[in-house]
Amino acid sequence: MSDSRKPQTVIPIQPLFASDPKVYPRSIRGVFQRWRWVFAWLTQIVFYGLCWLPWNGRQAVLFDLDARRFYVFDFVLWPQDIIYLAVLLVLSALALFLFTTVAGRLWCGYTCPQTVYTELFLWIEHHIEGDRPQRMKLDAAPWSARKLGLKVAKHGAWLVLALWTGFTFVGYFTPIRELASAMLNLSLSGWETFWVLFYGAATYGNAGFMREQMCKYICPYAQFQFVMFDPDTLIVAYDEKRGEPRGGRSKKVVPAEKGLGDCIDCSICVQVCPTGIDIRDGLQLECIGCAACIDACDQVMDRMNYPRGLIRYSTENALKNRSSRATIIKRSMRPRVLIYSVVFLSLLAVTVWTLAMRVPVKLDIERDRAALATETTEGSIENAFQLQVINASEQPRLFAVTVAGIDSIHLSAPLELVVPAAASASATARVRVEPGALHGGSHPIRFTVVDVDRPEISVTEDARFWMP
Numbered sequence: 001m002s003d004s005r006k007p008q009t010v011i012p013i014q015p016l017f018a019s020d021p022k023v024y025p026r027s028i029r030g031v032f033q034r035w036r037w038v039f040a041w042l043t044q045i046v047f048y049g050l051c052w053l054p055w056n057g058r059q060a061v062l063f064d065l066d067a068r069r070f071y072v073f074d075f076v077l078w079p080q081d082i083i084y085l086a087v088l089l090v091l092s093a094l095a096l097f098l099f100t101t102v103a104g105r106l107w108c109g110y111t112c113p114q115t116v117y118t119e120l121f122l123w124i125e126h127h128i129e130g131d132r133p134q135r136m137k138l139d140a141a142p143w144s145a146r147k148l149g150l151k152v153a154k155h156g157a158w159l160v161l162a163l164w165t166g167f168t169f170v171g172y173f174t175p176i177r178e179l180a181s182a183m184l185n186l187s188l189s190g191w192e193t194f195w196v197l198f199y200g201a202a203t204y205g206n207a208g209f210m211r212e213q214m215c216k217y218i219c220p221y222a223q224f225q226f227v228m229f230d231p232d233t234l235i236v237a238y239d240e241k242r243g244e245p246r247g248g249r250s251k252k253v254v255p256a257e258k259g260l261g262d263c264i265d266c267s268i269c270v271q272v273c274p275t276g277i278d279i280r281d282g283l284q285l286e287c288i289g290c291a292a293c294i295d296a297c298d299q300v301m302d303r304m305n306y307p308r309g310l311i312r313y314s315t316e317n318a319l320k321n322r323s324s325r326a327t328i329i330k331r332s333m334r335p336r337v338l339i340y341s342v343v344f345l346s347l348l349a350v351t352v353w354t355l356a357m358r359v360p361v362k363l364d365i366e367r368d369r370a371a372l373a374t375e376t377t378e379g380s381i382e383n384a385f386q387l388q389v390i391n392a393s394e395q396p397r398l399f400a401v402t403v404a405g406i407d408s409i410h411l412s413a414p415l416e417l418v419v420p421a422a423a424s425a426s427a428t429a430r431v432r433v434e435p436g437a438l439h440g441g442s443h444p445i446r447f448t449v450v451d452v453d454r455p456e457i458s459v460t461e462d463a464r465f466w467m468p
């Protein structure tokens with residue numbers, strides 16, 4: 001046999017990426033679905049509404065990056081307040097550890113923006129194209145005037161919601177009323193237009209198309225949260241002991257007599273799942289803990305006259321040991337949780353106390369770089385400092401500057417500054433010391449800035465006086 005007639009070994013080509021089939025979640029009603037809508041409403045009322053709330057004659061929450069000032073209700077935060085941002089990040093991380101250890105993925109299932117916007121987009125899709133079977137049929141059907149009309153209506157509604165979301169998001173960084181009026185007058189700046197379109201496109205893409213892919217492949221929280229899970233963490237779980245062996249049967253059949261468990265293998269729990277997984281295969285990374293499968297299965301159990309809870313919120317230990325709800329609650333108070341709670345609550349208390357005690361004035365001191373020290377005509381030694389006084393309150397204030405720390409130290413002339421609300425003012429402070437009062441070198445001194453009308457509002461900062 002010649003080489004060319006020998007049978008060839010065919011090596012199958014494996015694709016680098018396998019595209020996931022599109023998920024068509026079936027709509028569902030139930031206790032947890034209502035809770036998901038409650039959280040969707042609450043979070044979206046806050047998100048879409050807060051930026052319109054006026055406060056002290058300005059927007060209540062505004063992150064003014066140009067002016068490098070963050071307004072959060074009564075607080076005006078400056079770059080010098082970056083510590084609060086750092087503390088906020090630490091608090092968020094601790095809250096995440098604590099919450100995930102106790103309650104698993106409740107955040108993902110109820111309040112994560114990806115979940116909430118997917119839910120809103122699905123609601124629109126459901127009302128325009130119909131429920132799962134109609135949507136699957138429509139997608140499989142050839143293009144027609146009806147299909148085109150439905151798709152245009154759906155994408156039009158999605159785009160309106162997405163652009164409104166992008167506009168609202170930008171409205172936290174640019175005063176939203178000015179943004180709205182610029183938009184109506186078609187005079188948005190290039191950057192404003194870009195960011196509105198960018199966030200609008202991100203919402204449209206993530207909630208309309210990416211959906212569960214974001215949770216499965218992109219969200220970092222989904223990838224590492226299992227590290228925080230332990231056998232007592234609350235999860236959405238299928239009770240295998242009760243459900244298996246699964247199988248179809250009529251309502252009149254007593255499962256035990258047929259050697260069956262309570263799962264009738266109707267697959268409705270799979271059809272309602274927004275990530276398209278089968279919870280009966282056990283805990284999976286793709287499960288966002290939305291509990292749609294609990295609502296679905298409870299309805300099936302009701303129809304079959306079986307007790308509810310074949311799929312339920314539980315823990316690995318509780319399923320294994322058939323533990324009661326009281327035991328689950330008791331075990332949630334485990335050492336790891338208590339440590340996280342103590343650290344989180346302590347840091348939160350310190351932060352709240354620090355914010356409440358925060359003095360609304362800040363002082364930045366810079367030494368005059370032109371000369372370390374000069375001798376005045378009277379023979380005193382003079383150092384010059386550039387002071388920047390920041391008024392972090394929303395009333396204009398008159399501040400007086402004093403200096404101390406060395407005998408005979410004084411300012412060349414009384415120094416007062418009027419600082420407008422939420423603004424800063426600079427002045428040069430000329431500090432003098434009598435000759436011979438100090439040996440040569442650098443000496444610690446203190447500047448104090450005090451509100452003339454309210455002396456309890458003051459700040460003191462250290463500096464150094466240079467004696468030649």
Ligand code: SF4
Binds near residue numbers: 238262263268269
């Ligand atoms: S909905 Fe319940 S009964 Fe139906 S397949 Fe899922 S677990 Fe089984």
Ligand code: SF4
Binds near residue numbers: 273275289
């Ligand atoms: S398995 Fe259940 S809880 Fe998990 S994502 Fe699917 S429907 Fe939601």
